[in-house]
Amino acid sequence: MSERRTRHDLRISFIVNGEERRVEAPPMKRLLDVLREDLHLTGTKEGCGEGECGSCSVRMNGELVNSCLVPVLQAEGAAIETVEGLGKAGKLHPIQEAFLACGGAQCGICTPGMLMATAQLLAINPHPTIGEIREGLAGNLCRCTGFKRIFDSVAAAVCEMDSRTGGAHAG
Amino acid sequence: MRGNAEAHELIAPGSLDGVLELLASAPGEWTPIAGGTEIMVAYAAGRLREKKLVSLWGLSELRFIECSGDSIAIGAGVTFRDLRAHAGVESGAPLLANAATWIGSIANQSRATIGGNLVNGSPAADSSPALLVYDAEVELISVRGRRRIPYSSFHTGYKRNAMAPDELLFAVHVPLRFAQHKQYLRKVGTRRAMAISKVALAGTALLKAGVVSEIRLAAASLAAFPTRLYRAEAALQGRPLIAATIREAQEKLTAEVVPIDDIRSTAAYRSRVAANLLDEFLRELLPAEARR
Numbered sequence: 001m002s003e004r005r006t007r008h009d010l011r012i013s014f015i016v017n018g019e020e021r022r023v024e025a026p027p028m029k030r031l032l033d034v035l036r037e038d039l040h041l042t043g044t045k046e047g048c049g050e051g052e053c054g055s056c057s058v059r060m061n062g063e064l065v066n067s068c069l070v071p072v073l074q075a076e077g078a079a080i081e082t083v084e085g086l087g088k089a090g091k092l093h094p095i096q097e098a099f100l101a102c103g104g105a106q107c108g109i110c111t112p113g114m115l116m117a118t119a120q121l122l123a124i125n126p127h128p129t130i131g132e133i134r135e136g137l138a139g140n141l142c143r144c145t146g147f148k149r150i151f152d153s154v155a156a157a158v159c160e161m162d163s164r165t166g167g168a169h170a171g
Numbered sequence: 172m173r174g175n176a177e178a179h180e181l182i183a184p185g186s187l188d189g190v191l192e193l194l195a196s197a198p199g200e201w202t203p204i205a206g207g208t209e210i211m212v213a214y215a216a217g218r219l220r221e222k223k224l225v226s227l228w229g230l231s232e233l234r235f236i237e238c239s240g241d242s243i244a245i246g247a248g249v250t251f252r253d254l255r256a257h258a259g260v261e262s263g264a265p266l267l268a269n270a271a272t273w274i275g276s277i278a279n280q281s282r283a284t285i286g287g288n289l290v291n292g293s294p295a296a297d298s299s300p301a302l303l304v305y306d307a308e309v310e311l312i313s314v315r316g317r318r319r320i321p322y323s324s325f326h327t328g329y330k331r332n333a334m335a336p337d338e339l340l341f342a343v344h345v346p347l348r349f350a351q352h353k354q355y356l357r358k359v360g361t362r363r364a365m366a367i368s369k370v371a372l373a374g375t376a377l378l379k380a381g382v383v384s385e386i387r388l389a390a391a392s393l394a395a396f397p398t399r400l401y402r403a404e405a406a407l408q409g410r411p412l413i414a415a416t417i418r419e420a421q422e423k424l425t426a427e428v429v430p431i432d433d434i435r436s437t438a439a440y441r442s443r444v445a446a447n448l449l450d451e452f453l454r455e456l457l458p459a460e461a462r463r
Binding site: 008025026027028029030049050051052054057063064065066068069070071073074076117120121134135136138139140 | 174176177179180181182183204206207208211212214215216224226228229252275276277278279281282363364365
């Protein structure tokens with residue numbers, strides 16, 4: 001087991017949106033900043049910077065995390081999914097389409113986090129109740145649209161994903 | 172002021188032994204960091220004093236839940252998401268499983284660990300009241316060996332605990348002998364999601380023929396650290412559970428707690444609500460016709 005001691009740049013490799021990426025960064029640098037500054041994936045936003053607002057939500061090894069609270073050292077070897085990996089060029093993910101159709105986004109700062117929290121929720125629970133939707137997104141704050149349209153967007157995404165898979169998708 | 176990544180050292184020895192050797196080599200110099208939901212907040216705000224950090228994240232030796240006949244052993248690196256998803260915890264320690272669902276958000280639960288919750292030692296710690304009323308023990312580990320102490324003697328002051336500088340919290344052991352007990356846990360916060368508690372109260376109790384034969388009460392946010400409420404318990408132990416007993420227990424509780432005024436609440440509100448919660452729990456123990 002090699003010991004990593006430097007407070008200066010450390011070579012980190014991980015999988016981001018399915019591609020292997022390598023960066024050199026101080027081990028305490030926040031995953032959020034590595035994504036935005038080193039990898040130029042600026043879809044992930046910083047809101048509060050203290051784990052309260054969920055704007056910086058990404059998925060790490062299949063779990064939702066606040067990337068502002070992850071020192072990049074702890075992302076070594078991890079599979080990271082950001083909002084950039086949700087849709088494909090020219091083709092939005094059904095969750096994104098639902099947010100667009102239902103007015104689930106206004107200023108857009110919270111939206112990437114909302115989308116990733118929704119992706120996490122539907123991956124483990126493809127047919128959430130309204131209570132489960134509220135809980136799944138409870139760590140994501142919106143300060144302009146209001147939550148009604150966001151919850152409607154999640155419900156619409158569930159319907160859309162169901163119709164595409166004949167109601168049988170398993171997340 | 173923002174945190175400066177270059178001002179902090181962070182290393183990952185990659186094994187429990189590696190971490191313990193590091194802690195032993197320079198006792199008190201290295202601060203363990205698990206999921207970072209506390210330390211990274213301080214870091215981002217530029218108020219993290221600790222310069223040398225050692226990562227526990229990803230150590231499989233600390234991330235286990237084992238149910239034996241008479242207890243559940245929970246590794247310190249178990250996240251609250253692990254806890255709330257575990258059937259054995261749900262059935263054997265339902266108050267703990269319940270507390271795990273209201274710690275922060277999903278994104279916090281996937282990173283925050285039970286060990287971090289206890290070692291951080293917030294007076295408002297969400298897992299603490301449940302562990303106290305289950306008579307949990309904590310297992311500490313260092314290169315010198317392991318030892319177990321009652322969780323009720325783990326916290327020794329505000330953000331202080333019984334661990335030596337070279338020790339790490341290894342596991343929490345939750346006895347399974349409370350299945351027959353009535354169990355209670357309620358957190359009162361500003362809102363349901365993502366709010367730190369103003370007051371939380373937990374209880375386990377056994378009644379025999381209307382008499383309290385066994386009772387444990389514990390609270391968060393009512394003292395410098397989460398604590399049992401021994402005087403309120405004493406006012407109930409061996410007594411018939413009638414309105415006068417409940418009132419006396421409420422008075423003892425109010426006299427026993429030492430809440431403070433802070434940004435989240437006031438001492439007066441905390442005392443009053445704690446007494447109300449005790450009343451709510453005790454009335455649940457009464458036969459239906461005897462409730463108010």
